[in-house]
Amino acid sequence: MKKLNRVLPLTLLALSMAASAQAPGEQVVLIGLAAPLTGPSARIGKDLQNGAQLALDDANAKHPTLNGKPVFYKLASxxxxxxxRTAVTVAQQLVDGHVIGVVGHWNTGCSIAASRVYHDAGVPEIAPASTGHQYTQQHFGNAFRIMGHDDSSGAYTGAYAVKTLHAKRIVVMDDRTSFGSGLATQFIKGVEANGGTVVDREYVDDKTTDFSGVLTAIKGKKADLVFFGGIDAQAAPIARRMRQLQINAPLLGAGGFVSQTFLKLAGNAGDGVTALEPGRPLDRMPGGKAFDAQYRAKYHAPIELHAPFAYDAAATIIAAVQQTQSTDPAKLVAAIHAIDRQGVTGTIAFDSEGNLKDPAFTIYQVKGGSWDVVDILGGNASVAAR
Structure with a gap:
């Protein structure tokens, strides 16, 4: 293996410096972070970067060693x-930069595209928020995810639509991405498995800003519930336009709605929107309250969405290094498969496919301009925050 402290040119990767300075003589170990750091999802990418960096800060504060020699963990973002397509390029850059593991990518399409590069290099990849099941169904032994996948969330959400919301005429819309389309497909399966009916499926794309046409068509279907497979940046204007068109059906979504940005963009139109999000609420995560305080103290801002999951992904890679006292990819992958540790978000342990065992899901609803917890499903929901 080439020296671990080789760093890519800054035109390719930005190195996030830890809070404490690297001491002379410390061996540098690079952990990659791949996420959208520019563009419309940059706020989420930055949130992931911040969460991962906190894990490295905590590790470095303990003055870790590797085979008896001081080591310093550095984030390569x-x-x-x-x-x-860009994900494939940056994955190769991270591999060429000799990262020993990768936290990423954010969305499923990027994780799938990049996973072949990491697989060929044998580098462990832990996705903090890629919920499309197909990512781990490739059966790459080095691919893991730190939250539940869409097959589970779709089944939960479909059952909730039929059994709790008592929806009879359901319309499904998605953004044609791997994430949105996969989520919508699994939702439909969940609806049908519980005796419900989907009367129409409509499509937009992830760049759509005017939803008038598709929502007018949906209004004609007399839907009593609309499910959207997509992210918060589009869900919010959909909610606003539904109110303007006097579509009184509730808007339901999953895995990407529950953010401060949705509340800001949706305004009063957000009230009543319901969403199922992988993971527990922050204040009900085993380490959520402490993590929230740490995050706010360093970044002077609230957590956007998935920072705790990025923290756990990075901390898990570091735990594998410390357990094996090695940066050999094969040893790290084996250690991650066997790992069973308490993280900020819950118990971190993976099944043979690389999925999180017994993941939690939370149902939220917007009430009075905030996301209120309705129920927690799976993941040993009785676990209390400490």
């Missing part, structure tokens, strides 16, 4: 722009 790469901007995939939420674009699968």
């Amino acid at each position: 790469a901007d995939d722009q939420s674009d699968p």
Whole structure:
């Protein structure tokens, strides 16, 4: 293996410096972070970067060693722009930069596209928020995810639509991305498995800003519930336009709605929107309250969405290094498969496919301009925050 402290040119990767300075003589170990750091999803990418950096800060504060020698963990951040083709390029850059593991990517399309590069290099990849099941269904032994996947969330959401919301005429819309389309497909399966009916499926794309046409068509279907497979930046204007068109059906979504940005963009139109999000609410995560305080103290801003999951992904890679006292990719992958540790978000342990075992899901609803917890499903929901 080539020296671990080789760093890519700054035109390719931005190195996020830890809070504490590297001491002379410390061996540098690079951990990659691949996320959208520019473009419309940059706020989420930055949130992931911040979460991962806190994990490295905590590790470095303990003065870790590797085979008896001081080691310093450094984050190598790469901007995939939420674009699968760019994701392949930055994955190769991270591998060429000799990262020992990667936290990323954010969306499923990017994780799938990049995973072949990491697989060929044997580098462990832990996706903090890629929920498309197909990512781990490739059966790459080095691919992991730190939250539940869409097959589970779709089944939960479909059952909730039928059994709790008592929807009879359901219309499904998605943004044609791997994430949105996969989520919508699994939702439909969940609806049908619980005796519900989907009367129409409509499509936009992830760049659509005018939803008038598709929502007018949906209004004609007399839907009593609209499910959207996509992210918060589009869900918010959909909610506003539905109110303007007097579509009184509730808007339901999953995995990407529950953010401060949605609340800001949706305004009063957000009230009543319901969403299922992988993971527990921050204040009900085992380490959520402490993490929230740490995040706010360093970044002077609230957590946007997935920072705790990025923290756990980075901390898991570091735990594998410390357990094996090695940066050999094969040893790290084996250690991650066997790992069973308490993280900020819950218990971190993976099944044979690389999925998180017994993941939690939370149902939220917007009430009075805030996301209120309705229910927690799976993931040993009785676990209390400490």
